Amino acid sequence: MNALEIKKLSVAINDSNILKDFNLTVPKGEVHALMGPNGTGKSTFAKALSGHEDYEITSGEALLDGKNIVGMEPDEISRAGLFLAFQYPSEIPGVSIANFIRAALTARLKDNEDFEVTQYYKKLYEKMDLLKIDRKFTSRSVNEDFSGGEKKRCEILQLAMLQPKYAILDETDSGLDIDALKIVAEGVNNMRSAETGFLLITHYQRLLNYIVPDKVHVMWDGGIVRSGDRSLALELEEKGYDWIKEEMALTT
């Protein structure tokens, strides 16, 4: 199936179970939002999927177009076509953005392919123009002394260059300012196509004012408790998360 399919995924951190039988399907070409109160396991889900060593997947599958990525190394997962953007990306002093993206693309070449430097810069500048990024930006070290907005631009540029099959953007918890939100939104809207599936993780609905999702899922206590269309996000904005908590208390 052409989708990112998460089937009964359970994840533990230091022997405590955070995700329990988590199920989610994001078909290629769609944009889904994953929402929920703080501490319900949204970031745990993203990190576990990226192959982070602190997150132990105790059962279940994560199928990327039918291929299970559970147990693969982070770089293999990335090469398989899954892109993860975290809210607090690492700084890489001494490595320019241009070289960083180049290294990632080189790692994806097949044995009989050569890296085309001219083509690379042509594409890089095309994407930068599209995303309104200054050319000088590419010679700066990855995320070093970047403002919040610049980190987002760097992330979106990587996304545009790597053209992953699926992208998960964890934007939760603390506030991105409105400019950073717009950068993410413009980038995602530009890249929205039949070739890519997006999962936007967000605590607040305001990002979804700029990116209209095909589906919205609400997480509570390590699992998805509700799915719907965009109106679900608007309902959450209006009512807050308390009604979900109350309903869950009644049913458990």
Ligand code: ADP
């Ligand atoms: P969300 O992103 O939805 O706010 P998280 O996935 O960050 O939630 O956290 C889910 C739960 O897992 C919380 O109870 C949190 O305390 C716990 N948790 C997250 N990361 C760690 C960690 N590295 N070590 C121990 N507990 C963690």
Ligand code: MG
């Ligand atoms: Mg989080």
